[in-house]
Amino acid sequence: MPGLTTQRRLAAAELKIGESRVWINPDPEVASELSDAITREDIRSQVEAGNIKAKPKKGNSRGRIRARAAKRAYGHCKGAGHRRGAKGARSPRKKQWMTKIRALRKKLCELREGGQIDRHAYRLLYRKSKGGEYRSLAHMNSFIKAKGLARSE
Helix, strand or coil, X not given: CCCXXXXXXXXXXXXXXXXXXXXXXXXXXXXXXXXXXXXXXHHHHHHHHCCEEECCCCCCCCHHHHHHHHHHHCCCCCXXXXXXXXXXXXXXXXXXXXXXXXXXXXXXXXXXHCCCCCHHHHHHHHHHHHCCCCCCHHHHHHHHHHHCCCCCC
């Protein structure tokens, strides 16, 4: 089969793809016809005849990435060797604060609406939580128990 580098280049330009994606019919009967095709018009006619085609794009499989993401969802593949970025970049302080304060405020609302604490205790605890007094929900609950702020019914 003759070298069809010119035809491949012209076909790539006509099909608006890379040269590696140009498929040229390997049939020996068609080879002479293809080697005579030296103009863009000739190439277009060969494309219409089906002797020159564009190969489909190759994609990258995301199967391995999905598998790793599934493992990471339950805490695997997150060791020291897999971390890039500082602790504060991976889990920003603001995000940590937002998560904590929302949990505290939700619990305070539940306690107030359930009648376990009165509105004065609610306000006091709300301000203290806003000021960063409590490390966690457990810490706030222990404070409530220690100070006897919860009403026993």
